[in-house]
Amino acid sequence: MNYIDLPLQELHEALVAKKVTPLELTEEALKRAHADQNNAFEYLDDEGAIAFAKTLTEPEKDNPLWGIPYFAKDNFSTKGIPTTASSNILVGYVPVFDATVISKLKAAKAVMIGKTTLDELAMGGTGTTGHLGKTFNPYDPKHERMIGGSSCGSAAAVSASIVPFALGSDTGDSVRKPASYAGLIGMKPTWGRISRYGLFPFAPSLDHVGYFSRDVYTSAVLLDVLAGRDPHDSTSSMKEVEHYEADLKKPVKGLKIAVLKMVTDSIKDEEIKKHFYASLEGLKKEGVEVDFVEFGKDLLESLYATYIVISCAEATSNDANLDGIKFGPYKGGKTYQEVMYNARTAGFSELIKRRFVIGSYCLMRENQEELFLRAQRNRAKIVERTNEILKDHDFILALAAPSIAPLFAQASDKLSDEYLIADNHLCLGNFAGLPSITLPLGYKSGMPYGVNFMGRAFEEKKLFQISQAFETLTGLAETSALAPKEAKL
Amino acid sequence: MDVLKDAANRLLFDMSDEQYKTLYEEFGILTKQMEKIGEIKGLESYAPMTFPFDCSTTYLREDVAEEPLPRDVALKNAGNKQDGQIKLPKVVL
Numbered sequence: 001m002n003y004i005d006l007p008l009q010e011l012h013e014a015l016v017a018k019k020v021t022p023l024e025l026t027e028e029a030l031k032r033a034h035a036d037q038n039n040a041f042e043y044l045d046d047e048g049a050i051a052f053a054k055t056l057t058e059p060e061k062d063n064p065l066w067g068i069p070y071f072a073k074d075n076f077s078t079k080g081i082p083t084t085a086s087s088n089i090l091v092g093y094v095p096v097f098d099a100t101v102i103s104k105l106k107a108a109k110a111v112m113i114g115k116t117t118l119d120e121l122a123m124g125g126t127g128t129t130g131h132l133g134k135t136f137n138p139y140d141p142k143h144e145r146m147i148g149g150s151s152c153g154s155a156a157a158v159s160a161s162i163v164p165f166a167l168g169s170d171t172g173d174s175v176r177k178p179a180s181y182a183g184l185i186g187m188k189p190t191w192g193r194i195s196r197y198g199l200f201p202f203a204p205s206l207d208h209v210g211y212f213s214r215d216v217y218t219s220a221v222l223l224d225v226l227a228g229r230d231p232h233d234s235t236s237s238m239k240e241v242e243h244y245e246a247d248l249k250k251p252v253k254g255l256k257i258a259v260l261k262m263v264t265d266s267i268k269d270e271e272i273k274k275h276f277y278a279s280l281e282g283l284k285k286e287g288v289e290v291d292f293v294e295f296g297k298d299l300l301e302s303l304y305a306t307y308i309v310i311s312c313a314e315a316t317s318n319d320a321n322l323d324g325i326k327f328g329p330y331k332g333g334k335t336y337q338e339v340m341y342n343a344r345t346a347g348f349s350e351l352i353k354r355r356f357v358i359g360s361y362c363l364m365r366e367n368q369e370e371l372f373l374r375a376q377r378n379r380a381k382i383v384e385r386t387n388e389i390l391k392d393h394d395f396i397l398a399l400a401a402p403s404i405a406p407l408f409a410q411a412s413d414k415l416s417d418e419y420l421i422a423d424n425h426l427c428l429g430n431f432a433g434l435p436s437i438t439l440p441l442g443y444k445s446g447m448p449y450g451v452n453f454m455g456r457a458f459e460e461k462k463l464f465q466i467s468q469a470f471e472t473l474t475g476l477a478e479t480s481a482l483a484p485k486e487a488k489l
Numbered sequence: 490m491d492v493l494k495d496a497a498n499r500l501l502f503d504m505s506d507e508q509y510k511t512l513y514e515e516f517g518i519l520t521k522q523m524e525k526i527g528e529i530k531g532l533e534s535y536a537p538m539t540f541p542f543d544c545s546t547t548y549l550r551e552d553v554a555e556e557p558l559p560r561d562v563a564l565k566n567a568g569n570k571q572d573g574q575i576k577l578p579k580v581v582l
Contacts, residue, residue, distance in 0.1 A: 096562050191541045205540050234546050298529050305522035316500065323501070325577075330568055336580040337501065344502035353504050354512045357496045358519065364496075371523055376537030378526050383538060415515040417522075433541025457542065 004028050007478050008064060008164050008218040015067050016059045022067030022111060026053035029069040029113045032162040038136040038147075040156035042074040043082055044114040053111050064221050065108040071157045071166040074115035075122050077198035078102055085200050086118045086130030089328040089347030099198020100230045101167060101209055108225050113163060116153025120349050122169055122202045123315060125177060126411045127152030129351050137181060137405050138481035139447050145405040148178035151210070155182040158212040161480035165213045165222060171202045172307055173426035175210030176452055179438040180400035183448030183479050184212045185467070187219045190457045191433030192237035194223075195230030203314035204235070206307075206430040215477040219437065220245035220464040227460075239458055247465040253287030255466060257453075258393035261292040262300055266421045267402045272449055275442050276399050278489050279451065282473040288466075290397075293389055299382050301419040306382065307427045308415065309375035312359030319356070322347065351413050383432040386454075390434075395466055396454045398425055400438045404447035426452060435460045437467050440476040442487035448479070 003011060003020040014020050026049050033044050053067070060066040072078065075085040077095035079102075084090040098106065105112065119129045127135040127149035135152035136143045138160040147155050151168030155178035158166050168175040170188040179186025188210035196207055209226065213219045227241045259280065267273055280290050322328050324343020325336065331346050333339035348356070362371035389396060402422035429436035436454040443449070451470070455463040471477050475488035493512055497504055504512070526532070560573055567575040 092566075094566060096558060096565060192544050231550060235540070235544060236546070237544060238546060298525075302522070302526045302529065305519060305526060308519065309523065330578070332578075334580065339578070339580060340501040341503070344500070348502060350504065350508050350511075353497065353500075353502055353508065354515065356500050356502075357493055357512055358515070360496050360500055361493070361516070370527065373537045374523060374527055374532070376539065377532050377535040378529065380535040380538035381529065381532060383541065384535075414511060415518045417518045431538075431541065 002028055004069070004164070005161050005480070005482065007215055008068065008221065011068065011164065012064045012066070016061050018059065022056040023050065023053040025067060026050055026069050026111050026113065029163050032160070033113060033157070036160065036162065038138050038156040038160060039132060040116055040135055040153040040160070042084055042086060042115045042117055042132065042153070045081055045112065048081070049111050049113050056109055056111070060109065063108060065105065065110040065225060067109060067111065068165070069111045069113050069163045070105065071113055071116045071154055071163050072102060073118050073151050073154050073166070073168045075118060075169055075200040076102055076167060078112070078115065081115065083115065084131065085121045086132065087120045087347065087352070088131045089322045089343065091131070092329060093327060097198065100195035100232060101226050102198065104225055116151070116157055116166060118152060119150035120352055121200065121315070121319065122150040122171060122174060123355055124351060124413055125149050125173065126413055127178070128408065128411060129349055129413060131349070134408065137447070139183065139484070140405070144407050145447065146181065146408055146411055147405060148181045150174040151178055151212070154212055155179060155184060158182070158184055158214060159481050161482045165211055165218055168210045168212060169199055170208045170210040170430070171206045171311060172430055175212065176426050176429070176436060176438040177401055179212055180450035181405035181448065183440045183450070183476070183484070184214060185216055185219045186210060186212055186438040187223070188429060189223055189227065189435045189460050190237070192235055193435070193458065193460065194226045195228070195233040195236045197230055197232035201318045203311040204318070205314060206311060208430065214480060216439070216464060216467045216471045217245060217248065219467070220248060223460060237458070242461050244461050244464055247461050248468040250465050251287070252466055252469040254289070255395070256289040256291070256393040257283065257395050257397045258291050258293040258389050260295055260396060260398045260425065262295060262297060263398040263422050263425050267399060269403055271444055272399065272403065275489065276451065279441060279470070279473065282489055283470070286469055291393065295389070296385060299385055300421045300425065302378055303382070303427055304420070304424045306375045306378045307424070308358065309362050309371055310379060312355045313362045313372050314359070316356040316359030316363070379431050382428065386428050386432045386434070390456050394455065394462060396428070398452055400426065400450045400452040404444050404449050429454050433457060435463050437463055439467055439470050439474070440479060441474060442489065443484065446484070
């Protein structure tokens, strides 16, 4: 047991009492990161992290992030630190500015240890498509099971107890799904709550900054620091930032939860389902009202196609600047078209190219009405239905994924003609821009699985309140692959 | 298949025959699913949604003088530079 394994609150107390220093924590995080066996990192900033930690000598009692080491997904701009988005087309790129979330964490004197792997350009959900290869799940030393993606390295870093928290991004479920596979809290607040300035765009109408932690308290404290209006991001909200951990201990009696019936029914794993039902009973005992609701079969089955069309269309347009001229290595060519053609052919992996073609095809004038605009209309209908449910309920609850982390051998990034509702429902939170959090529920064969709560827009405080109650029920705060716990339920 | 190859070339990259085959299969699935979405009742009455909700952020920023990016920083990512400028390969024939 090292100080870095302590819950954030205790770690902060130890720092304030000078039992441990930011430098010692940074050195421990770096030591663990260098010994990592999960391919979680793109870059370790030994020099920068140690230099910054050395400047932190006077503890700040009221700043819970003071001297805390963390990792950022490698699609956040970090001044002077290589940033690749795990794509060959960005190898060698060194940003000249910090993303707003990086600046905010720096101002809070958290210590960035380095950058983590992702599915290339954050497009993918398997943690297998980054240019450094597969990222592994720390809960599976045999390296047969994925950790999910796209924020695979950040999930692995927190799950392996290398740092207490890590930044990710979430366009479909890229924080909240890996959180389920890695036994973590995965939070994505309301669209516009956290500035995206400096986050490499994938699909801006769906992109969110998110993050991983090992307890709900840390998740709430992080939002205090990361939320807020940013003049650099015109989509960031002017709404006032709240004190998000204020209601963590408030009783949950009277809160109302809608459980998505069809999502639960579609899950084949009876053991996980049974455990999920037991957790509902636990919530009822706390005075929470639980209703099973129908979302609509047509709409749930339409989620993935709608997501693919919208996200690919936005991505193909956003990533047009990765052309070997403005960004990306020069691969030769006699004309500028040839320069771009050679750079893009060599720079993107197969999955990215397929996604770009799909997006471009959907945007072609002759296909726009039946593909792109139809998907956007359907998104409106999906969002309307989601908000309708949330009129009568405080939260929507479902298992975050239908199973424990799948085996790599079963993973596929190809489109499937099966409607995998329980695998895709988390994108509801992106379509509607609602705050959504994944929490650990239990373990099967030593591998974690979790649930997901989604709340009304800008009601993060209440979302943390129910999350804290759920965490108390399961007793699964502060779990890691180093120290797995037994679920209380 | 030719449409897909044309789309890829317009995006300025190429793929292998095997990759085009996978893409072709994916398109079959996607088209079928999108056709089914087209059958959802009343869908045409919905306006295409471009953002999750309206966020009005119109404002006039303060007129504050800022330092521009220093030249040496701006040139940091350039593969080839000369006399304080980015040197590009000749691509106009």
